[in-house]
Amino acid sequence: MSVMRLGFVQARETDLDKATAYYTNVLGLQEVARQDGKRYFKCWDEYDHHSVVIENGGLGLVKMGYKVDTQDELGRLEKAIEAFGLPVRRVARGENLALGQAIRCTLPSEHVLELYAEAEQSGTQVGTLNPDPWPAEQAGISPQRLDHLLVTAEDVKTNADFFTRVLGFRMSERIIPDLKNEGELLAAFLFCSNKAHDIAFVKGPNGKLHHYAFWLDNWNEILRAGDILGRNGLKIDFGPARHGITRGTTIYFFGPNGNRNEVFSGGYMTYADFPCITWTADQIGRAIFYIHQEVNERFSNYLT
Ligand SMILES: [Fe+2]
Structure with missing residues (x-):
C-alpha cells in the first residue's frame, strides 16, 4: 500500500509552555525543535524527525500528515485526489520543517490532510545497531x-x-445504525498498515478532533501510564479499559489545555483480505468500551 502510516499530527494548544511540559514530562516525548512559533516532538522509537507539532491558536487539529512510501506515489495520489473532486495544493520542500515536498487537500470532513514521502531521519533513542x-x-x-x-x-x-x-485504506470495522441501514455509517475504522486502524471517523461536526493516540507495548504499560497520569494530576476521560472495536486496551485523558489523547495497546493485526467487522448502534457501548458497556457523555460529545 502506498500510504504507510500516520506520520505527524499538528495540533493547536492554548498555552505552549504548559503543553510542552506535558509532552516532555508526562507523555515523555522528546522536544526536537522550536521554529516559527511551533514546537516539534517525537517518541523514542520513531526514526523520522518528529511526529507531533504544536502551535498557538486555540485547541484542535491544524492538520494530519500521512507518510507515503515513494515520491512517485505522491504524483499518482495527486491525480487521484483531484479526480475524486478535491483540490490539491503542493507544499514545497522545507515548508514543513524537516519534511520533503507534500501534497495537501481538505477532506470532505474539513480536516486538512498532507501526504509526503520524505522526512529527515534523526533515528531512534536506541539506534539500529x-x-x-x-x-x-x-x-x-x-x-x-x-x-x-x-x-x-x-x-x-x-x-x-x-x-x-x-488512498488505498481498508475498513477494519464500522458502526451502522442497524442491519436495515447498512449503507449508513456512524463510524469507520480504516487501516493502511497491518494495524487495526490508522485513522477513524465518527459521526459529528466537521473539522473537529476527538483524540490522537500513542502506542504502548502492552497492558502493563497502559496501567503504568495511568499511574503517571494520576501522579501528575491529569484529567482522565475514560479507562484503563478495553475496546470492542480493535480489541485494543486504552486510557483516554486530557492534556493541560484540553486536547484529548489516548494511550493504546494491543488489538489484532490486519491484512489485505481482512473482512470488515460490523457493530450495530444498539451495541455501541460494548463496541467502544467492551467491559464497561457504556460510553460516558463527555467521551461522546467533547471535541476540540
Ligand atoms: Fe483511538
Whole structure:
C-alpha cells in the first residue's frame, strides 16, 4: 500500500509552555525543535524527525500528515485526489520543517490532510545497531510511537470512501445504525498498515478532533501510564479499559489545555483480505468500551 502510516499530527494548544511540559514530562516525548512559533516532538522509537507539532491558536487539529512510501506515489495520489473532486495544493520542500515536498487537500470532513514521502531521519533513542529494547533514560509515559487519530465528520461514508478508493485504506470495522441501514455509517475504522486502524471517523461536526493516540507495548504499560497520569494530576476521560472495536486496551485523558489523547495497546493485526467487522448502534457501548458497556457523555460529545 502506498500510504504507510500516520506520520505527524499538528495540533493547536492554548498555552505552549504548559503543553510542552506535558509532552516532555508526562507523555515523555522528546522536544526536537522550536521554529516559527511551533514546537516539534517525537517518541523514542520513531526514526523520522518528529511526529507531533504544536502551535498557538486555540485547541484542535491544524492538520494530519500521512507518510507515503515513494515520491512517485505522491504524483499518482495527486491525480487521484483531484479526480475524486478535491483540490490539491503542493507544499514545497522545507515548508514543513524537516519534511520533503507534500501534497495537501481538505477532506470532505474539513480536516486538512498532507501526504509526503520524505522526512529527515534523526533515528531512534536506541539506534539500529545492536539496539537495546528501550532507552535507559526515559521520562513519563514514553510511548513507542504515534499511532492513530480519530476525527469527527458529518458524512462518515464520503470520508471513508475517499480513504478507501483514493488512498488505498481498508475498513477494519464500522458502526451502522442497524442491519436495515447498512449503507449508513456512524463510524469507520480504516487501516493502511497491518494495524487495526490508522485513522477513524465518527459521526459529528466537521473539522473537529476527538483524540490522537500513542502506542504502548502492552497492558502493563497502559496501567503504568495511568499511574503517571494520576501522579501528575491529569484529567482522565475514560479507562484503563478495553475496546470492542480493535480489541485494543486504552486510557483516554486530557492534556493541560484540553486536547484529548489516548494511550493504546494491543488489538489484532490486519491484512489485505481482512473482512470488515460490523457493530450495530444498539451495541455501541460494548463496541467502544467492551467491559464497561457504556460510553460516558463527555467521551461522546467533547471535541476540540
Ligand atoms: Fe483511538
